[in-house]
Amino acid sequence: MSELSRRGFFGAIGAKVTNKEIVIRPPYAKESTLFGTECPQCSGMCGTMCEEEIIKFGDDKTPYLDFSSSGCTDCEACLEACEPGVLNDKTIFIEAKVKINATKCMSWENVMCFSCKEPCLDDAIIFEGLFRPEISAEKCTACGFCIGRCPTGAIEIVA
Numbered sequence: 001m002s003e004l005s006r007r008g009f010f011g012a013i014g015a016k017v018t019n020k021e022i023v024i025r026p027p028y029a030k031e032s033t034l035f036g037t038e039c040p041q042c043s044g045m046c047g048t049m050c051e052e053e054i055i056k057f058g059d060d061k062t063p064y065l066d067f068s069s070s071g072c073t074d075c076e077a078c079l080e081a082c083e084p085g086v087l088n089d090k091t092i093f094i095e096a097k098v099k100i101n102a103t104k105c106m107s108w109e110n111v112m113c114f115s116c117k118e119p120c121l122d123d124a125i126i127f128e129g130l131f132r133p134e135i136s137a138e139k140c141t142a143c144g145f146c147i148g149r150c151p152t153g154a155i156e157i158v159a
């Protein structure tokens with residue numbers, strides 16, 4: 001199974017993202033202030049072109065990522081679609097930190113669960129034996145695919 005189709009398959013099942021206060025912007029943005037100055041005047045083609053349908057728009061008409069049902073495949077479709085050039089740098093990916101909240105994670109209560117491990121193609125979720133998973137800050141790309149797969153909403157975006 002290719003990376004894209006695998007991601008699409010595993011990303012299809014969703015749960016709620018728990019931390020809604022933190023706004024995660026689409027990838028490829030070198031200058032984050034442009035979201036506020038350019039996006040409100042734009043037709044939002046980045047959201048239209050995102051096959052994973054993770055780009056949503058706030059009341060202020062700026063785009064944000066919603067990982068509740070899928071994640072980012074790094075396909076660059078949003079960058080190609082962004083005429084104002086807010087998304088313009090392929091070397092910059094999603095600016096976010098992803099962590100497992102041990103107080104919500106079943107595996108930290110010695111219940112076997114590998115729901116998050118499977119969709120992580122970067123192998124960033126490290127288990128201590130069969131339990132106690134943690135996300136490697138070095139390996140995690142913040143793609144978001146694990147977030148909606150956690151049955152207890154234990155994977156969170158942190159500031």
Ligand code: SF4
Pocket residue numbers: 026027046049050051052053054055071072073074075076077078079
């Ligand atoms: S890179 Fe692709 S999957 Fe990721 S947000 Fe952009 S269009 Fe969506």
Ligand code: SF4
Pocket residue numbers: 026035038039040042043044045046047062063081082083084085086087
């Ligand atoms: S296409 Fe570019 S300018 Fe338009 S909403 Fe998306 S990120 Fe903003």
Ligand code: SF4
Pocket residue numbers: 098119120121122123124125135139140141142143144145146147
């Ligand atoms: S741990 Fe990081 S790299 Fe792995 S699926 Fe989750 S967000 Fe993506």
